[in-house]
Amino acid sequence: MSVDLDLQVDLAGRAAAAWMLGSFIVVFLATRLVVRLIRAGKGPFRDQSVGGVHLHHLVWGIFGMLIAGVGEFTYRPEPPWQYVLAALFGAGAALALDEFALWLHLSDVYWEREGRLSVDAVFVVGALMALLVLGANPLDPDTGGGVLVLVGTILVNGLLAILALFKGRPLLGLLGFLVPVIALVGAVRLARPTSPWARRRYPAGSSKDLRARRRFPERERRRWDAVVDAVAGRPNDPAGVDPGGADPGADPTPEREQEGAR
Template sequence: MDVDVDFGLDDTRLTAAWMLGSFLVVFLVTRVIVRMIRAGRGPFRNQAIGGVHIHHLVHGILLMLVAGAGEFLYRPEGAWQIVLAVAFGAGAALTLDEFALWLHLDDVYWSEQGRASVDVVLVVAAVGALLVLGVNPFGAAAEDNAPTVLGSAVITLAFAVTAGLKGKPIFAVLGLVVLPFAIVGAVRLAKPTSPWAKRRYRPGSSKDVRARARFPEGARTRWDAVVDAVGGVPR
């Protein structure tokens, strides 16, 4: 599938830029605050009502609901469109920063499982940057007809889902915008802890042995170092 890149400035990309900027700023500020709370420094404390811890994803969901309703109901232009884009980006940052919580239905923010939140945020930020730059994965197909567009989307989604099942969320999400990422993630060996490996790699089989050798338990990668720098080291 061809990927069109348009370097011309338009309202859509400008709105996307505001949304991405808000997303990044709110995520970074949120991480600074939660790390200060974790260290017991500064004036910030966890929010609680009646003994119930109010996670910041609650505020994020409310912001996205308000921004989405405002966009669909009023279709604003100009400054108000930017306001809604900023609100939605901020809400998405607050919500995805606790992605691991609504994935595991448990407060795993500072655990190893909680690293999934930072993974997702960094990947979404990368996808957002590509969209701001004008990457349009369905640009060529849109000039043809609906069956072509649908077929292209189905193929892309199939590779992306396969990459995700193989434990490659980065390739899966980036692949939704740039197909080669999804293809690479889908055809390469699955991580031994992934759903794909657990169902399709029989214990002791050649693929199982290769997967465990390729992804040894406890191994650290450069991506892990980036995640630690951004989100903090798991406890």
């Protein structure tokens, strides 16, 4: 009976995670489509403002996550309402993380080069959600080794994941919080030359510095940029003009007039 109950709880949790992931992906893609249409001046969509202040969509995302969190912690609903709250949380997370770079820089960098960090954050969090759907859960209390083994495993794995993050490997580091082997791989591999670890531990011109620069050439970043461009649209160049005019979402109006197209 206990085994059957645990199985039911696990399946319900993974189903909720699937609703959360599905909502997260759909809302992120829809949001990017809408903002690119706004940027191009096409379609019925327009910027939202209250009292002359532009209302970024991360505001709606924060409200969505708050409502979902309060509903889950207060009422602990069973399916299907559990799935409704999971979908609401996923939608809110997509709206909020789509403007993650704005949180970090405290500036409207949505269409700037720094704004790419938002897409990186969305991809990483989406991967974490996918692992939850597959059943990865390092905080599962069901362990035959006892509480001390569980706590020790979480601490060691957490340290390895943090080390991977400091080495400039955000995907391996964040995924490593759920899958210990991934954290170990990120912790032992060579750091990226622009990472905090490399700046502190790899003196300029040292053998490790040269190896890191050979291992992570600039063309690797350009390949990733091409993927991000296809999903999220091209950022402005430093002069504020869309590079090459290749992006169908390019807006030729001055930067101040584009400011609301987020």
